[in-house]
Structure formats: C-alpha cells, structure tokens
Amino acid sequence: MTPFQRYLVTKTAWYLLAFVLAVAANFYLPRLIPGNPVDALVARMAAGGGAEGEALRRIYQLYISEFGLDRPLWEQFLVYLGNLARGDLGTSFSVFPAKVSDLIWRALPWTIALQLPAILLGWLIGNALGALAAYRGGWFDRGAFVTSLFVSSIPYYCLAIMLLYGLAVALPLFPAGGGYSYGRLPTFTWSFVLDALRHYWLPFLSLVLIFIGGQAVGMRSMAIYELNADYVNYARGLGIPDRRIVTYIFRNAMLPQVTGLALSIGSLVGGALITEIVFGYPGIGTLLFSAIRQNDYPLIQGVTLLIVIGILLANYLVDIAYGFIDPRIRAVQAGER
Amino acid sequence: MDVAAAPRPRTAKRWHPLVITISILRLGGIGINTRFWVSIGLLGAIVVFGLLGPTLLGKRDPLRIVGGLYDPPSSQVWLGTDNFGRDVFTQLMYGTRTSLTIGLIAGAVATLIGVAVGTLAGFRGGTIEEALMGITNVVITIPSIVILILLSIAIASRSIVVMGVIIGITSWPWTARAVRAQTASLRAREHLDLARLSGAGTVSLILVDIIPYMLSYIFMAFVLQFASGILQEAALSLLGLGPTNTISLGIMLHWSLLWEAVRTGAWWAFFPPTVFLTIIAFALLLLQSSLDELFNPRLRRK
Numbered sequence: 001m002t003p004f005q006r007y008l009v010t011k012t013a014w015y016l017l018a019f020v021l022a023v024a025a026n027f028y029l030p031r032l033i034p035g036n037p038v039d040a041l042v043a044r045m046a047a048g049g050g051a052e053g054e055a056l057r058r059i060y061q062l063y064i065s066e067f068g069l070d071r072p073l074w075e076q077f078l079v080y081l082g083n084l085a086r087g088d089l090g091t092s093f094s095v096f097p098a099k100v101s102d103l104i105w106r107a108l109p110w111t112i113a114l115q116l117p118a119i120l121l122g123w124l125i126g127n128a129l130g131a132l133a134a135y136r137g138g139w140f141d142r143g144a145f146v147t148s149l150f151v152s153s154i155p156y157y158c159l160a161i162m163l164l165y166g167l168a169v170a171l172p173l174f175p176a177g178g179g180y181s182y183g184r185l186p187t188f189t190w191s192f193v194l195d196a197l198r199h200y201w202l203p204f205l206s207l208v209l210i211f212i213g214g215q216a217v218g219m220r221s222m223a224i225y226e227l228n229a230d231y232v233n234y235a236r237g238l239g240i241p242d243r244r245i246v247t248y249i250f251r252n253a254m255l256p257q258v259t260g261l262a263l264s265i266g267s268l269v270g271g272a273l274i275t276e277i278v279f280g281y282p283g284i285g286t287l288l289f290s291a292i293r294q295n296d297y298p299l300i301q302g303v304t305l306l307i308v309i310g311i312l313l314a315n316y317l318v319d320i321a322y323g324f325i326d327p328r329i330r331a332v333q334a335g336e337r
Numbered sequence: 338m339d340v341a342a343a344p345r346p347r348t349a350k351r352w353h354p355l356v357i358t359i360s361i362l363r364l365g366g367i368g369i370n371t372r373f374w375v376s377i378g379l380l381g382a383i384v385v386f387g388l389l390g391p392t393l394l395g396k397r398d399p400l401r402i403v404g405g406l407y408d409p410p411s412s413q414v415w416l417g418t419d420n421f422g423r424d425v426f427t428q429l430m431y432g433t434r435t436s437l438t439i440g441l442i443a444g445a446v447a448t449l450i451g452v453a454v455g456t457l458a459g460f461r462g463g464t465i466e467e468a469l470m471g472i473t474n475v476v477i478t479i480p481s482i483v484i485l486i487l488l489s490i491a492i493a494s495r496s497i498v499v500m501g502v503i504i505g506i507t508s509w510p511w512t513a514r515a516v517r518a519q520t521a522s523l524r525a526r527e528h529l530d531l532a533r534l535s536g537a538g539t540v541s542l543i544l545v546d547i548i549p550y551m552l553s554y555i556f557m558a559f560v561l562q563f564a565s566g567i568l569q570e571a572a573l574s575l576l577g578l579g580p581t582n583t584i585s586l587g588i589m590l591h592w593s594l595l596w597e598a599v600r601t602g603a604w605w606a607f608f609p610p611t612v613f614l615t616i617i618a619f620a621l622l623l624l625q626s627s628l629d630e631l632f633n634p635r636l637r638r639k
Contacts, residue, residue, distance in 0.1 A: 025487055165607070169599060288576065292577045307483050311480045
C-alpha cells in the first residue's frame with residue numbers, strides 16, 4: 001500500500017468509528033429515559049383521550065415492534081441499524097401515522113434554501129473584507145476588525161431576535177415570521193415564491209451578517225500571518241508588484257477558509273436551528289423544537305442523526321481533499337499513523 | 338488560534354492626521370489594554386449584577402408570580418413581567434447567576450479533561466498518545482449539540498451542576514488538542530531532563546514542570562470554554578432542554594419566544610436576556626483576543 005492509500009484507509013476507519021459511536025449514542029441515550037418512551041407515549045395518548053382501547057393497544061404493539069423493546073438491547077440495536085439501512089427512521093409520536101423520514105424531507109428544503117445562500121454569500125463578502133482589512137491596515141482595519149469581531153461574537157439567535165423585533169415589529173418592514181403567509185399552501189407558483197421570498201429576507205439577513213463577521217475575522221488573521229511570512233518579504237525585496245504579492249497571499253490564506261466553507265455547509269442542518277425557531281421558519285429547527293416539546297423521540301433521533309451525517313461527511317471529504325491538495329499533511333499523517 | 342508570526346517588515350510610515358489622532362487616543366501602545374479593560378469592565382458589571390444583585394436588592398424568588406401576562410415596566414416591576422406574570426428584573430439577576438455558574442462549571446470540566454488528556458498524550462507520546470488523540474479526534478467530529486440534545490432528553494431532571502457537567506464533557510477535545518501540541522513542544526526543554534534526573538514521576542513532571550509553563554495558554558482556553566459553555570446552555574434552553582426548576586438567560590428567551598413576546602412587542606421580556614448574552618459573549622471574546630496579544634507579543638501589530 002502506498003502511504004496515500006494508507007492515509008485514505010485510516011481516515012475512513014476513524015470516521016466509520018465516529019459514525020458508529022454517534023449512531024450508538026443516538027440509539028442508546030433516548031432509551032435511558034425512565035420506563036421506556038413507548039410507555040410514556042401511550043400513557044400520554046390515553047390521558048389525552050385521543051385513542052382508546054383497541055386502537056391504543058395496536059399503536060402500542062406497533063411501537064414495541066418498531067423499537068424491538070421486547071427483545072434484548074443488542075438485538076434492538078441491530079433492528080435499529082437494519083431500519084436505518086433501509087432509510088426507515090421510524091414513526092413519529094406527535095404526528096402519529098407520519099413517517100419521520102417524510103417529515104424530515106418536507107422540512108429539509110426550507111433549511112437548505114435558507115442556509116446555503118447565506119453561507120456562500122457570507123463567505124464571499126467576509127473573506128474579501130478580511131483580506132482587505134489585513135492588507136490596508138490602519139483605521140480601516142481597526143474599524144472592520146472590531147465591527148466583525150462584535151458581529152461574529154453575537155450569538156446568532158440573539159441577532160435573530162433583535163432583527164425580528166427591530167425590522168418586523170417596531171418598524172414593520174418585513175413579515176413577522178413564518179416561511180410563507182398564513183393559510184397558503186406550498187406550491188410552485190410565482191405568487192407563492194414571491195410570498196416566500198418576502199418572508200425569506202429577515203432570517204437570511206440574520207444569518208449572513210454573522211457569517212460575514214466570522215469569516216472576516218478568520219481571513220484577517222490568516223492574511224496578517226501570511227503578510228508577515230518570509231516569502232512576502234523576499235518578494236518585496238525582489239521588487240514584485242504588490243498586486244502579484246496579494247494574489248500569493250490570498251491563495252495561501254484561502255486554504256483554511258475553503259475548509260471552513262466546507263465544514264459550514266456540512267453543519268448547515270444543525271447550524272442555525274434556533275434561527276428557524278425565532279422566525280417560525282418551517283425548517284428542521286422548528287421541526288426539532290416541536291419534537292422536543294412533545295417528547296417525540298423518533299423524530300428527535302431522526303434530526304440528530306441527520307446533523308451527525310452532514311457533519312461527519314463534510315469533515316471526511318475535507319480530510320480526503322486535504323490529502324490530495326496538501327502533500328505536507330499527507331506525508332505527516334501517513335508517517336504518524 | 339495561536340498564530341506565531343515573524344516580525345512585520347518595517348514600512349515607511351505616513352503621518353496622516355487621523356493616524357496621529359488615533360495614536361494619541363491610544364496613548365502609545367495601550368491598544369491592547371483598552372480592549373482588556375473594556376472586557377473586564379463589562380464582565381465585572383455582569384458578574385456583580387448576577388452575584389451581588391440578589392443580596393443587595395433583597396432575595397426574591399424569581400419564579401414567584403407578581404403580576405399579569407406581560408405587564409409593562411413600572412415602579413413596582415422595573416422590567417415588567419413575563420408570560421407567567423413573574424418579575425423580569427429578578428429573573429434577570431438569578432438567570433445571569435445560573436448562566437454564569439453553568440458556564441463556569443462547563444469551562445472548568447472541559448479545561449480539566451482537556452488538560453489532563455492533552456498533557457498526558459503530549460508528554461508520554463507513543464501508544465498512549467495515539468490512543469488518546471484517536472479518542473479526541475473521534476469525539477471532536479461528533480457534533481456536540483447532538484450529544485447535548487440526546488443527553489438532555491435522557492436526563493429528565495437537570496440541575497445546574499448536571500447541565501454544566503454535560504456541556505463540559507462534550508467540549509473538551511479542542512482544549513486537549515491544543516494542549517497536546519503545547520506539551521509536545523515543551524517536552525524537549527532542558528529543565529524537564531533535570532527534573533527527570535532528580536527522579537520526578539510523570540504526574541509530578543506534568544504538574545510542576547509542564548502545566549506552569551503554559552498556564553497563560555490554559556487560562557485562555559478556559560475563557561473560551563467558559564464563553565461557549567454559556568452560549569451552549571442558552572441554545573439548549575432555547576430548544577426547551579435547559580436546567581429544570583430554575584431560571585437562566587436561555588430559559589427566559591425560551592418562554593418569551595413560546596409566548597410570542599417579540600411579536601406582541603413585549604420588549605422587556607426578551608430584550609434584557611438577549612443583550613446580556615450578547616455582552617457576555619462579546620466581552621469574553623474581547624478578553625480572549627487581548628490576552629492572546631498580551632501573552633504573545635508577536636501577534637501585536639504596530
């Protein structure tokens with residue numbers, strides 16, 4: 001095996017281990033709830049008077065067999081893994097006959113449509129701003145740096161709450177939440193898209209501002225580090241024009257920023273759960289919120305699993321890509337493990 | 338985080354009037370210290386408010402009902418009431434205290450585990466290092482919010498200490514990684530050989546000859562963990578998984594979102610905790626960045 005293949009294999013093995021551990025935690029932790037989740041659910045259903053007698057017994061049977069609660073723990077885990085492999089995340093407690101995977105598929109496009117453009121735009125603007133601040137220095141740098149530091153340090157949900165109050169309640173420029181107007185049904189018509197867009201701007205703005213701040217701070221310190229590097233000094237000594245040097249600096253400082261971009265995209269599902277809750281946006285965060293309030297364990301597990309898969313996949317791809325791009329990392333890793 | 342930079346080449350300075358004004362305002366190289374003092378001032382004010390407020394202004398039960406739904410601020414209730422008719426000002430004091438306590442416990446737990454794992458791995462090297470760092474890398478890739486959500490739903494009754502500990506045990510890997518790198522670079526120092534020759538054991542070597550040499554570094558890591566602990570608690574509380582039977586800044590936000598304080602314009606219910614969380618996060622970041630420059634002069638930019 002070449003060192004590079006060994007690198008690939010060990011990386012893959014570590015990520016598989018992480019994945020298995022995460023899935024095991026996902027499986028096991030909700031089962032620590034005193035009694036078991038099914039008893040709790042059925043007790044609640046009986047108390048609410050929703051279903052009675054025969055119907056309740058059938059619901060109970062369905063969950064017992066779905067969870068495999070009548071079998072030993074290791075067998076339950078195998079049942080769980082088997083269901084996962086078939087893409088079956090179980091049946092929701094709170095929206096009873098609905099499958100968890102259907103609920104998630106319905107919410108996911110909203111989350112992606114909200115976050116992906118925010119991440120990309122925030123990344124572009126933030127990096128340009130950071131590089132400019134590092135290069136220009138002086139008052140521009142101080143102003144941009146302190147502002148970016150402040151914006152990026154604001155917890156994203158706090159900014160969301162302040163924007164919602166400021167621009168939708170106190171000064172009603174935008175609709176005060178939801179993904180679309182009340183009473184509409186999601187369809188692919190112009191009027192619906194326009195309506196959804198009107199509701200889109202505020203949550204989008206709250207996310208993009210934070211991304212710009214964070215990226216600018218990161219890019220600035222990377223670029224300052226590069227500005228101080230020997231090769232810049234040398235290039236200056238050779239009389240290479242500043243504009244050329246800036247492109248060198250930019251390319252070197254970009255590597256960690258590209259990684260950051262990939263990781264943000266990977267963590268997009270769990271990255272701004274509370275933004276959606278603040279704005280009542282119909283994405284994964286709102287879904288998780290109502291699942292937690294109604295103790296809908298299968299739905300919670302489905303969402304957490306989705307978050308894990310996104311992040312592990314992004315990390316894995318970045319590691320593999322680094323192995324291709326950066327020979328130093330490849331060599332070090334191959335030698336180390 | 339730690340950027341070791343070569344000295345910046347001196348370029349000819351142009352004395353723009355604005356530059357002169359700014360440098361006078363900064364009183365020579367006090368740029369770092371202003372940031373430091375601003376952050377200390379902000380944090381101090383909040384800590385005093387959370388810790389001494391209840392004592393100075395008389396102990397009151399933050400969960401006691403004193404008014405109606407979202408009563409506006411008055412001379413009786415300085416910041417109005419929340420959705421259950423509880424006094425927001427009292428809640429803010431006790432909530433600040435809870436959030437700071439949880440952050441402190443989480444930061445301490447995370448720093449303790451991180452330093453223990455990092456120093457042991459960096460100092461011993463070999464198989465122990467590979468095993469410990471393997472575990473660290475696995476834990477680092479599993480998103481902590483997921484483990485936090487799962488742990489919180491598994492533990493029905495969550496006290497302040499339990500919240501702090503579960504946040505701490507999910508956030509130590511970053512510290513472990515950074516501390517390992519620092520330890521590995523200290524390992525080759527001569528004073529360690531001297532200590533080894535006089536028969537010091539591993540634990541003593543780590544405690545006496547390694548940790549004191551990176552105390553500033555560990556302290557900065559702690560500040561970061563403290564800040565992120567407070568924010569993690571707020572995020573969990575907002576999701577409805579906060580500590581039970583108490584009040585925290587996140588729980589205040591949780592209720593004001595559930596009961597539509599923002600959309601009904603009851604600013605007194607959500608604005609104070611939002612501002613407090615923002616100030617805490619900003620002040621700790623400012624403190625961290627100024628300490629970074631204080632301890633690592635090469636980061637200073639003249």
